[in-house]
Each structure stands twice: as structure tokens, then as C-alpha cells.
Amino acid sequence: MNKAHWHIPITIVFLFLGILLSLQFQAQTRFASDLALQKTETLIAMVRGLSDKRQKLALEILDLGNQLRSQMESTQDEKKLLESISQQMEKLNIVNGTTDLKGSGLTITLEEYGTVFYTDLLKIVNELWNAGAEAIAINEHRITSHTTLSYTEYNFDEEVQPFFEEDYMMFITMNHEKLDYPITIKALGDSNNLEKGLTLPGGIMDDLALSNVYPELEKKKKLTIPALHSPSTYFFLNEYTPEKSNP
Amino acid sequence: MWFILPVLGLILGAYLGSTVTFQLPAIYLKYMSIAVLASLDSVFGGIKSIMEEKFDGTILLTGFFTNALLAALLTYLGDRLGVDLYYAAVFAFGVRLFQNLATIRHHFLINYRKKRSLRRGEKSE
Numbered sequence: 001m002n003k004a005h006w007h008i009p010i011t012i013v014f015l016f017l018g019i020l021l022s023l024q025f026q027a028q029t030r031f032a033s034d035l036a037l038q039k040t041e042t043l044i045a046m047v048r049g050l051s052d053k054r055q056k057l058a059l060e061i062l063d064l065g066n067q068l069r070s071q072m073e074s075t076q077d078e079k080k081l082l083e084s085i086s087q088q089m090e091k092l093n094i095v096n097g098t099t100d101l102k103g104s105g106l107t108i109t110l111e112e113y114g115t116v117f118y119t120d121l122l123k124i125v126n127e128l129w130n131a132g133a134e135a136i137a138i139n140e141h142r143i144t145s146h147t148t149l150s151y152t153e154y155n156f157d158e159e160v161q162p163f164f165e166e167d168y169m170m171f172i173t174m175n176h177e178k179l180d181y182p183i184t185i186k187a188l189g190d191s192n193n194l195e196k197g198l199t200l201p202g203g204i205m206d207d208l209a210l211s212n213v214y215p216e217l218e219k220k221k222k223l224t225i226p227a228l229h230s231p232s233t234y235f236f237l238n239e240y241t242p243e244k245s246n247p
Numbered sequence: 248m249w250f251i252l253p254v255l256g257l258i259l260g261a262y263l264g265s266t267v268t269f270q271l272p273a274i275y276l277k278y279m280s281i282a283v284l285a286s287l288d289s290v291f292g293g294i295k296s297i298m299e300e301k302f303d304g305t306i307l308l309t310g311f312f313t314n315a316l317l318a319a320l321l322t323y324l325g326d327r328l329g330v331d332l333y334y335a336a337v338f339a340f341g342v343r344l345f346q347n348l349a350t351i352r353h354h355f356l357i358n359y360r361k362k363r364s365l366r367r368g369e370k371s372e
Binding site for chain 1: 252253254255256257258259260261262263264265267269270271273276279280282283286287289290293294297302304305307308311312315
């Protein structure tokens, strides 16, 4: 017997036998674990275990659903809060004049004739506020709580002492900047009400007419009012909280 | 130590078979089992022929594959024809398997006794 002769075929055959056996073993195990081949007792136990599991899972689903709902509600609350905060922000921006505004309103144009004092402008602005204006600007200067309206006298020739009033040049200034003619006052609000407020008999228009000033009123459907050029900054303001008084 | 190489082959084959992800459909389980039985018979036949010193590698290899395939095919054919050839194959291969095993056992015993008597003879001389 040639030993090398029979080693190789036998090894090959054993290799294939191993493959076949393990495949068959796997297949048979799978087949034996088939539900149809199980004992009734084990099947009952399995059903019980599975139904227990199912009950637990159903409870878990309920619990998770509740959690989800509460989470959704809390996010909705957050959304509402954010919305109200952003609305407040918008309002504050409008009031403080940090954003451009647009809407319907009235423009009042003053040409350079007659004598217009800054007090006339103040009166017009006051009257407009009274008539329900919501935002006012003079020559692209937004009027806020910090706006100043004033005037400067300016002498062109330093050496000649001014004698008459005509020798002075008077400028109306707003926020310390010279106001150029024509002065345009823009007011946002109900244009009819604004116009009526200005043209009341014995009102501001009649007053101005006495000094030969005839402002031009114009109702406009679309008006834009610019934002403040330099919004004010606060360093010394702190919110006041009342001290707790001792009883 | 002549059996080390075949045993290694068997282990390697089992490992390969377990790593294969291919799953045999349950319908073919029956034919597969018959094929396994036939190949087991072939293997023991081969071992027997080694014992009897009549081993032929070609006969073993061809016998291994053709027996397995034919057994599976015949069982399938029997199923188609309505004749349960499955039991016939199980019986035939089973009987041959046990016969082969018995022959292998006999040869082991004969060899063992021969060796023992030889050893005794050496001692007595």
C-alpha cells in the first residue's frame, strides 16, 4: 500500500464530508426549532411569555406616548414664548426707532419762505402726536424720546457786529444737525385724522398762515420712515426694584 | 499517525460549512440527509479498503460524489413517482455503513492481536 497515495483522496473526502455534515446539522437544527414541531407545553409557555412581553411593551408604548406629548407641549410653550418675545422685540424696535418703518400717512412740506422757527416745528410735531401719529421723522431724522429741536444763530462776518436781525442767519437744528429746506415732516398714522388735526380752525395751520407760512400737506399711502442714524446707548440706567419695606 | 491529515480535513470542512451563510430550504432537507448518509457510507468504505489494502483513490472520490448525488436524485425521483425510495436508500446505506464499520473493527482487532502475539513472541525468544 502506497501511503502517500491514499492520504490525499481521504483528506479531500473528509473535507467534503465535514462541509456536508455541518450544513446538514445547521439545517436540521433550524428545522427542529420550527414551531410546528414543538411540544404543546413548550408552545403554551412560549405564548404566555410572549403575551407578558407584549403587555409590558404596550405599557411602554403608552408611557412613551405620554412623554412625547408632554415634550411636544413644552416645545409649543417654548415656541409661544419665543414668538411673544420676538413680538415685544419688534414693538421695542419700532418705539425706539431702530428699524425702518413703512405705512400710510401724511407729509408736510415747508418751503423756504416766511419765517419758520423751531417752535413751529415743535408745534406741528405735537399736533401730529395728538392726532394719533405713530412715528414721525423730519428730513429723515427720526423723532424719538431723545430728539432735540433747537436753533443756532450764525454770524457770517465776524468783524461786523450784527445790527439787524437780517444780519444773523438762523438755522433750525435737529439732533445738533442743520435742517435744510425744504423741511419735510413725515408722519405715519391715519392720514385723514392727521390732516384734520393740523387744519382745525384756529389751529396750527392758521397760526402759521399769520407768519406767511403755508405748509403743503399730502396724504400718502406708502411712506417710509428711516431708523435712527445713531441709536442711543445707555450706561447709567438700571432697573429700579423697590426695596422690601420692613413691617 | 496516519489519521491526522483526514481529521484535520474533517475539522476544516466543518468550519467551512459553519461559516457558509447559505441556508438550505427545508424542502431539500430530506435529500440532503440521504446525500450525507451516502457520503458517510463512502467514507467508511474507503477506510475499510485501506484496512484491506485494496485502496483506490479514484474509486473513492467518484464513489463519494456519485453516491451522494445519485442517492439524493433517486429519493427525489421516488417522491415524484410516489414511491418512498427514501426508506430504501436509508436501509441500503445504513446496512452497508454498519457492515463497513464491523469490518473496520475486525481489522483493528486482527491487527492488534497480531502485534501482541508478535511482541510476546519477541519476549519469549
